[in-house]
Amino acid sequence: MKKPCEKPMKMLKLEALSRRLSPNHPKQKKITNDYRKIRTGFNGESSIGKELKELSKKYQVFHDLRLSRDESSFFQMDFLIVSTNCCIIIEVKNFAGLLYFDRTYPQLIRTKDGQEQAYLDPLIQVDVQKSRLINWLNFHKFPLLPIETLIANANSNTIIKTTPGHASIFKQITGKETLISKIQTLDKKYPSAQLTQRQRNKLSNTFLQKNTPHNPDILKWYQISETDLLKSVHCPECSILQMQRHWGKWTCAHCSYSSKDAHIQTLRDYALLIRPKITNKQARLFLQIESIDIMQRILSTMELPYTGQYKNREYNLDGLFHE
C-alpha cells in the first residue's frame, strides 16, 4: 500500500482525550459517542484494507486521502486505487440489514430490526468525489484518467436491493468477498495505459505530498480547558494514573507493574491534546516529575529532535503520533 491504513488523527486525539479526562467529566459521554462512531468507521476501513492487500503490485492503494485544490474545500476518499489505466474511488460503509438503493428518489433506505432509516445515497457521494478528483487532476495538469467508483460494504450481514430496472448499480456495490474481482473487472474496462510509469509515480508522489489530514484542535473542538486534563503517567497494565518514577523506571502504585518507558504514551497524549512541542518544565508538570535532571535524562534518552538552548529548549514530539 502506498498509503497504509492508519488510525485518523481525530481518533488518536479522542482516545487520548478520553483517558485524560475524569470518567465523570461532563463532556465524557459525547466524546465516547463520537469515538465509537469513528472507531466503527475505521474498523470497516481496516477490514476493507486487509482485502486490498491481496491486489497485485499493478495497483497502488491509498487509504484516506484528503485533498483540495485551494487549501479550503477538501474532499476525502476512503480508498483510492491507481493503475496505469484508471483510478477507482472506494467509499466504505458498515451497514447491516436490508439496504434498498432507491433510484426513483435517490436515497438509501436501511431496514434493520423492523426500523427503516434513510441515508444519503452513497452512489451520489462517490459521484461528488469523482468530480472533485477530476478537478484536482486537471488543476495539477495530470492526464485525465478514467475514474470508476465503488461502494464497499464491510459488513457481511447485508442484503442489497434496488428499484426494478436498475440492477446495473450492482457493478458499483460490493461486499468484502467480491471486492478484488470487482476491482479487476473495472480495471479491465480500460485495456490501454493512460499513464507512463513515470507519470504514475509523479501522480502518486503528488497525492502523498498534497494529502492534508483532518487534524482538529481537539480541546477547542469540545471546548475543554487544558486545566481539565489529568496529569501524570498511565500504567500500561491497569491503565490507572499512579505511576511513580524510581531508579530509572516507572512503578504502578496500584498493581506494582513496572515499566521503563511508560512516559512515552504520556508525552504522546500531550502532543495530541496540547502541542507537539514540549519544554523540560512543561514535561515535568505533565508527567508529575519534580527533578529537572531526571526529566532531562528521560527526554534525552528518547532522542527527540529539539530546538533552542537551556530552559528554552523545545523537544519535538511529532515522531510519537503513530503507534
Ligand SMILES: [Zn+2]
Ligand atoms: Zn497498574
